[in-house]
Amino acid sequence: MLAKRLIACLDVRDGCVVKGVQFEDLATAGDPAALARRYDAEGIDELVVLDVTATVEKRRAMSETLRKVSAELFIPLTVGGGIRTEDDAAAALDAGADKVALNTAALEQPERLTVLARRYGSQAVVAAIDAKRTDGEYEVFSHSGRTRTTRRAVEWAREAADRGAGEILLTSIDRDGTRAGFDCDLTAAVASSVAIPVIASGGAGTFGHFHAVFTAGRADAALAASVFHFSEHAVADLKAFLHDRGVPVRLTC
């Protein structure tokens, strides 16, 4: 049976993890490669590296970071943030990423999804969608959640899938950083409208939140950052929690 995936997100700026780094072990604090190895050992199913570097110059260092992260990593690795052109995608994939996530770049030119899917296959192309409830609808925002697009989340997800995206990474702006739980209504609305997998993001705080998004939220995968930092056993404990409640997960020994 296909397992529900748990995905850890590393926000990386200038080669360092900048968000939710609460590991007590100073040797790994901030080092994306060390954190990636640790997550892998703990049984995480997939990793997302989000480049939050502000400038183009510093972004070039991302390939080096990806090389280090992927060097000893044998689970899928997605990179997002700053992927705009075919060359950006090529550089990320050459450096060891398996998938690239496009957000603002896809909203600006949706055909970019098609171009990348034709070149690398849909399995390598993730449409990242940031949505926020406005006037009773889920509206898509670009530029890290700062700019309204007037597009509706479900419609944009459908278009992204039609254009060649292989997965949707769906973030609730309302819930992001709140630890109040995933937005199950948003996730279910999108997940039931597209044939491709939907990764829920934003709001993870408790194990129960993951259970809710995998059942009521119909998510295929759930992404979080800080919740996995709580303890060294967070990933294994969460998987045991889900398994006990009938949610299929990948169990590691």
Place this chain on the structure above:
Amino acid sequence: MIALLDYGAGNLTSVRKALHAVGAECFTPAMPEEIGTPSGIIIPGVGNFAATRSITVAWRESLLAAVGAGVPLLGICLGMQYLFEGSEEAPDVRGLGLLSGRCSLLPPIVKVPHVGWNDLQMRRPSRLLGGLPPGTQAYFTHSYAAPVTDACVATTEHASVFASVVECNNVFGVQFHPEKSSKGGLQILRSFVEISKSPHFQVSKC
């Protein structure tokens, strides 16, 4: 030395890296005649079956000659589907035909593409899967799948039951990505590398 076929379908970085991790050396032949008789051949690949059109007649002949001489061949994902006669994804493109049967689209009664970790149900002892416990999970990402035939040593279920691992004489294939399947995946690559080191014998068709 393992020959890693590059026909432009997906990046080889991950497979190369995983082979190094299990202590194997590999090379990417630039011309069909460079294949020769390596210790083993891996055909990786992701994406549309039509991508295998880049494997020209000359490449096919080199591959088939090596397999005929007993060189172990491992197809990964699209590379495994290519071992069959063809796929309904690109009906006009011929597969290698080392295994009988054709690949078809997974029934879209559940989410297709099939993306994520799913388990392997072993059907019979296999050299490639030696040592792996039943129910080992591996990372899949595909929409088309191979039929369950005599060559099938493990199946996986997603909408339908399909062949996730095939093995016939020196021809091997995995529908999932061993290079992305953590320890279990590396174990499978290690087994293939070990098989590659053992003496090659000429074999008849599967």
